[in-house]
Amino acid sequence: MSFTVFATAIISAMLINNVILMQFLGICPFLGVSKKSSSAIGMSAAVLFVMVIASAVTYTIYDLVLFPFDIPYISTIAFILVIASLVQFVEMVIKKFSKPLYKSLGIYLPLITTNCAILGVSEGNITGIWTETTPYWEGLFTAVSVSIGTGLGFGLIIFAFSSIREKLDGSNVPAAWKGVPISLVVAGIMSLAFLGLAGII
Amino acid sequence: MDNILVPVLVIGSLVFMYILSYMLNKKTPIPEECLEAVDRTKCESCHSFTCTYKGEE
Numbered sequence: 074m075s076f077t078v079f080a081t082a083i084i085s086a087m088l089i090n091n092v093i094l095m096q097f098l099g100i101c102p103f104l105g106v107s108k109k110s111s112s113a114i115g116m117s118a119a120v121l122f123v124m125v126i127a128s129a130v131t132y133t134i135y136d137l138v139l140f141p142f143d144i145p146y147i148s149t150i151a152f153i154l155v156i157a158s159l160v161q162f163v164e165m166v167i168k169k170f171s172k173p174l175y176k177s178l179g180i181y182l183p184l185i186t187t188n189c190a191i192l193g194v195s196e197g198n199i200t201g202i203w204t205e206t207t208p209y210w211e212g213l214f215t216a217v218s219v220s221i222g223t224g225l226g227f228g229l230i231i232f233a234f235s236s237i238r239e240k241l242d243g244s245n246v247p248a249a250w251k252g253v254p255i256s257l258v259v260a261g262i263m264s265l266a267f268l269g270l271a272g273i274i
Numbered sequence: 275m276d277n278i279l280v281p282v283l284v285i286g287s288l289v290f291m292y293i294l295s296y297m298l299n300k301k302t303p304i305p306e307e308c309l310e311a312v313d314r315t316k317c318e319s320c321h322s323f324t325c326t327y328k329g330e331e
Contacts, residue, residue, distance in 0.1 A: 138284065162298075165299040180311055
């Protein structure tokens, strides 16, 4: 557990293996909630929040329940149920105790239940970080660091994309390219740009 | 028998957890100051082609 591990995990997950542009996960909110910058910020904050908690919980469940009982093959269905329950629970707690937070994040929370980026990070933590010999706390620290980096990477891309889309709305785009087509072209160019960062770490 | 029982128990308990959290969340009232934002979001995301309102005045 060191700052180097934390920083490497953050930079790697945020820029080099970006969840949207390199792994193509979470495309639905990337295209659906990126029309306005304000919605993009709300969505990315909610994703970051749930992703970090979900990673910690799913890693713990795998390490303490699924592996010891020799049932790792049910990890996908178990993680889906854990994430769905977690979203409901987090929404309830925020609703009850923090009205300002609910106002900014609450409306995006139900959408996160079906966000494959959360499940992808949880599964990735098991395949990429978890091993039989890795101490629990060390693995958990790395998993949480990766999830923070992934959440920040998701936020960075969705915010940049929403800013570009806002700019495009006021631009003179040919009729055939207006709306989704030009947005997909922009997404492709962004993905190519991020490909240039591959292999840095 | 144990090979089947353990995964069934784990999945069953997770399903129970989900149902419990869903019921508790449904029972918790939405704060009054957030009702407008929630209604607006639901309205904007329904994508009904027959509706002409579209969340606008």
